[in-house]
Amino acid sequence: MGTQSLxxxxxxxxxxxxxxxxxxxxxxxxxVPVRGASMSPTFNPRARNFTDDYVLVEKFCLKKYExxxxxxxxxxxxxxxxxxxxxxxxxxxxxxxxTTHNSHDDVLKVPKGHCWVEGDNSASSMDSRSFGPIPLGLxxxxxxxxxxxxxxxxxxxRVFPQERVSSFK
Amino acid sequence: MRLLSxxxxxxxxxxxxxxxxxxxxxxxxxxxxxxxxxxSPTLVxxxxxxxxxxxxxxxxxxxxxxxxxxxxxxxxxxxVRSxxxxxxxxxxxxxxxxxxxxxxxxxxxxxxxxxVPKGHVWIQGDNTYASSDSRHFGSVPYGLIQGKVxxxxxxxxxxxxxxx
Numbered sequence: 001m002g003t004q005s006l007x008x009x010x011x012x013x014x015x016x017x018x019x020x021x022x023x024x025x026x027x028x029x030x031x032v033p034v035r036g037a038s039m040s041p042t043f044n045p046r047a048r049n050f051t052d053d054y055v056l057v058e059k060f061c062l063k064k065y066e067x068x069x070x071x072x073x074x075x076x077x078x079x080x081x082x083x084x085x086x087x088x089x090x091x092x093x094x095x096x097x098x099t100t101h102n103s104h105d106d107v108l109k110v111p112k113g114h115c116w117v118e119g120d121n122s123a124s125s126m127d128s129r130s131f132g133p134i135p136l137g138l139x140x141x142x143x144x145x146x147x148x149x150x151x152x153x154x155x156x157x158r159v160f161p162q163e164r165v166s167s168f169k
Numbered sequence: 170m171r172l173l174s175x176x177x178x179x180x181x182x183x184x185x186x187x188x189x190x191x192x193x194x195x196x197x198x199x200x201x202x203x204x205x206x207x208x209s210p211t212l213v214x215x216x217x218x219x220x221x222x223x224x225x226x227x228x229x230x231x232x233x234x235x236x237x238x239x240x241x242x243x244x245x246x247x248x249v250r251s252x253x254x255x256x257x258x259x260x261x262x263x264x265x266x267x268x269x270x271x272x273x274x275x276x277x278x279x280x281x282x283x284x285v286p287k288g289h290v291w292i293q294g295d296n297t298y299a300s301s302d303s304r305h306f307g308s309v310p311y312g313l314i315q316g317k318v319x320x321x322x323x324x325x326x327x328x329x330x331x332x333x
Contacts, residue, residue, distance in 0.1 A: 016195055023198040026205065065255040076312030079288035113253040137250035137313045 029058045031147060032074065034086055038119035038126070042072070042156065043086070043146065054148035055086075055156070057141035065136050067092065067115065069165065070158030072143040075117065078134050086143060087127050091116035091165045093136075098164040099129060113137070208232045210322060211248065213260045217294030217302070221246065221331055222260065228323035229260075229331075231316035241290070241311075242266060246318040246331055249292055252309050260318065261302050265291035267311075273304045283308075290314070 024030075033052040034043040043053045057074050061067065067089050077083040091097040091110045099106050110116050114133035119125025128134065146152050203209070214226035222229070231248050235241050243263055251257040265271040265285045272282045273293075285291050289308035294300025303309065321327045 019198045019202050020195070023201045027201065076310070077288070078310040078312065079286070081288060081310065081312035081314075111253075113251065113255060135250075135252035135255065135310065135313060137252060137255040138310060139255075 025059075027059055029056055030141070031055070032057055032084075032086075036124075038121050038124055039072070039086060039088070040121040042088075042120050051149065053146055053152065055143045056145040056147050058144050059141050061142045062139070065139070067136070067139070067142070068158060069162075070160040072156050073117070073139045074141045074143065075134060075138045076140060078131055078138065084140065085117075085126075087117035087119050087125070088160065089115050090118045090128075090160050091133075092167070095165050095167045108133075115139075204233075206233055206237075209316070211258075211316075211318075213248075213318075215260075217296050217300035218246070218260055218262070219296040219299075221262075221295045222321075223324070223327070227321055227327065229318045230320040230322060231318045233316040235317045236311075236314045241314060241317055243269070247292070248315040248318065249309060250313045250315055252306050252313060258315060259292075259302075261292035261294050261300070263290050264293045264303075265308075271303075275304075288312075 031054050033054050035052055037044050040046075043055065067073065069089065069092065071089045072086060073089055074084055074086050077085055092115055093110055093112050095110050095116070096107050097110060097116050099108055108116075110133050114135050116128045116133050118127045118129065143156050145155055208230055210228055211231050212226055212228055213222055214224070216224050235245075236247070241247060241263060243266055245263050246260065247263055249259045249261055251259050267285050267287050267289055269285050269291070270282060271285060271291045272280050274280050274297075283291075285308050288311055290311055291303045291308050293302045293304065297304075318331065320330055
């Protein structure tokens with residue numbers, strides 16, 4: 001009798017913590033691991049590390065969907081909704097972005113409500129250069145800090161190739 | 170002497186306030202999880218889904234389980250985050266899934282055919298004359314789907330599941 005109520009109490013506590021954790025990670029912030037080297041050297045600077053980098057993702061940006069050039073964001077892949085990718089926003093709606101398509105230089109206008117994302121490691125990154133601009137609705141959070149490993153804890157800077165983007169507002 | 174008794178009362182009152190706040194916080198978390206992962210009521214309005222949904226507004230129940238397990242298919246009415254404005258949620262019907270060939274009329278004379286790319290869906294409003302949908306902004310990624318509408322709660326004469 002005593003162990004049954006003890007078990008029930010632990011289950012209730014576990015469920016409550018789960019609900020609170022899920023709410024906080026959906027509405028405020030969560031910590032996610034970075035897989036792959038497409039954002040080297042910002043995340044996972046050497047391919048053969050023992051552990052992946054862990055970063056803090058904030059969800060306050062999802063109230064207004066206002067992003068700046070150079071923000072690193074987490075988004076659902078447009079070709080597989082179950083995968084999430086981490087890339088940097090290079091161009092916002094209405095910007096003109098310079099790309100190279102089949103060795104031809106081209107200039108694209110980013111449509112309304114979309115953004116152009118690229119990985120910092122251009123050599124090995126599947127990004128907007130292959131799947132085009134993505135709707136901002138696919139963005140699930142903005143990366144603000146690196147929290148692991150301890151020697152690389154710090155703010156994630158906003159940098160982007162200004163020479164390839166022009167915004168006429 | 171009296172100071173000690175005041176401190177004791179204040180401490181027990183503070184503890185009670187903390188307990189009540191904890192209950193409210195836990196309830197709000199439960200509400201958030203239910204609204205985002207199970208089922209939520211939504212007010213939908215606009216002319217683009219006539220005659221299925223009314224112009225002046227219906228309250229419908231949308232479930233958020235099917236789209237996470239990939240069970241959204243052709244003919245479902247879904248809530249979709251607009252690819253043109255991420256702050257707006259649209260209510261449209263799924264007309265084509267990935268790999269399907271979709272034909273639509275650009276103007277009354279000329280029809281166009283496209284294949285829906287992998288990971289995307291083609292959505293259209295039931296009222297094709299007053300709906301801005303995939304015919305204007307193209308296929309939308311599956312990841313923009315927020316939920317599937319399955320039941321109407323208000324107005325009372327429309328209570329029940331939606332027609333196909």
